[in-house]
Amino acid sequence: MTTLPDQKDAVGFDPVRIGAFGRCLRNPRVLIAGGFLAIIGLLVLLAPWLAPADYRAQIDLPLTNAGVLGTDDFGRDVLSRLIVGVRTSMLVAVLAVLVAGAAGVFLGLVAGFRGGWLSVVIMRGIDILLSFPPIVLAIAAVAILGPELRNVVIVIGILYIPRFTRVVYTQVLSLREAEYVQADRVLGASSTRTMFRTVLPNVTAPIIVQGSLSLSFAVQIEAGLSFLGLGAQPPLPSLGTMVGAGRDFLEVQPSLLIFPAIVIVAIVLALNVVGDGLRDVLDPRRGQS
Numbered sequence: 001m002t003t004l005p006d007q008k009d010a011v012g013f014d015p016v017r018i019g020a021f022g023r024c025l026r027n028p029r030v031l032i033a034g035g036f037l038a039i040i041g042l043l044v045l046l047a048p049w050l051a052p053a054d055y056r057a058q059i060d061l062p063l064t065n066a067g068v069l070g071t072d073d074f075g076r077d078v079l080s081r082l083i084v085g086v087r088t089s090m091l092v093a094v095l096a097v098l099v100a101g102a103a104g105v106f107l108g109l110v111a112g113f114r115g116g117w118l119s120v121v122i123m124r125g126i127d128i129l130l131s132f133p134p135i136v137l138a139i140a141a142v143a144i145l146g147p148e149l150r151n152v153v154i155v156i157g158i159l160y161i162p163r164f165t166r167v168v169y170t171q172v173l174s175l176r177e178a179e180y181v182q183a184d185r186v187l188g189a190s191s192t193r194t195m196f197r198t199v200l201p202n203v204t205a206p207i208i209v210q211g212s213l214s215l216s217f218a219v220q221i222e223a224g225l226s227f228l229g230l231g232a233q234p235p236l237p238s239l240g241t242m243v244g245a246g247r248d249f250l251e252v253q254p255s256l257l258i259f260p261a262i263v264i265v266a267i268v269l270a271l272n273v274v275g276d277g278l279r280d281v282l283d284p285r286r287g288q289s
Contacts, residue, residue, distance in 0.1 A: 033273035040086060040267060047087040053079035056235045063253045070255055082259055085237040092153055092220035092231070092238070093243075101211055104164025109195050111165070112172025112243065123169065126162040134159045138221055142230040152231050156221050161212045167210050171203040190289025205282035212278055216271035223264050239264050 043050060052067065053059050058075035060066035069078035111122040138155050145151040175181060176199065184194045219239075225231040226240025236240070239260045246256030 027277060029273050032269035033277075036266060036270045037274060040090060040270075043083055044087045046092045047083050051077075051083045053077040053080045055081045055084045055237060063249060069259060070253060071147040072253075072256055073249060073283065078255060078259070081237040081242060082239075082263065084240050085232075085239045085260060086263060086267075088149075088232050088236060088238040089219060089222050089226075089240065089264075092149055092156070092222045093215055095153045096156035096218045096222070097160065097211055098213050099153065100160035100214060101164050101207065103157070104161040105168050105200070105207060107161065108165040108168025109172060109200060112169040113176050113191065113195050113199060119169075122165070126165050129159070129162045134217070135185055135221060135224055139226060139228065140228065142225055147230045147233060149232055154224060156218050159221070160218065163214055164210055167206050168203055171206055172199055175199055175202055209275060209279045211280060212271055212275035216268045216275070219264065219267055219271070 011256035035038040053076075055076060057077075058071075059077050060071050060075050062071060062073050062075045064071050064075075067077045069082065072078055072081065083124065087212045092155055107122050107126070111119040138159055141155040141158075142151055145155070163166055181194060181198055189198070222238065223243065226238045229241075229244065232238035232241050242260035243257055243264070246253070246258075249256050
């Protein structure tokens, strides 16, 4: 009796992973969270056209019900500022995660593949960064560098480099002695080519999952820094600055605080739900369980 070839090799896809992806799509939590994040993505891309008014312009008297969500303490449209605030917060978070991902993946590849003293130096530096509470280190760093969005992106990016480095380092340690990696070496490929052309494609799944989870934390850190006045500076709104400004008018106009706070919670929750769904799809061990 002949044995059928492995289905993944025969038809070009992994049925286990496809099945996990189907279960993920049938999960109403993932569908709702993904749809919400798609709406957030549209807001980020189309904010200047979707905002009903200029976020800097005074459209009415302060703290009135003009517009959909009313006006703030300067008479500016709250809905317009909320849309632009979502764009500001998400752009900062995405750029910070891209910085963290690029640096963390590179360091993890080098430390895991090269080994030796270089691995020790890199991983001990990562351990030092992990020993500090992220929000405390972020506040100190931004306070020193100055309250600018560029500095916020750099600081948050550096804070989350260790997460990517540890994930990639662990994966590379388990892959560097694999047969296909050894075959690459026998064929005369350089270490750099082997790292980036052979090893890196096989660690993309945990990188994607870590990126989605880090994005939710980056949104929280950015909101915290902006709430303290260390992020976006007036008149540019972000979700954190809107929460900070709205706390003084909670009794008079609670929507100034409630709506941006709800959006922050919803974005973080949606990113975590989608991250869990991606983990189920991209981690074969979870897909088989």
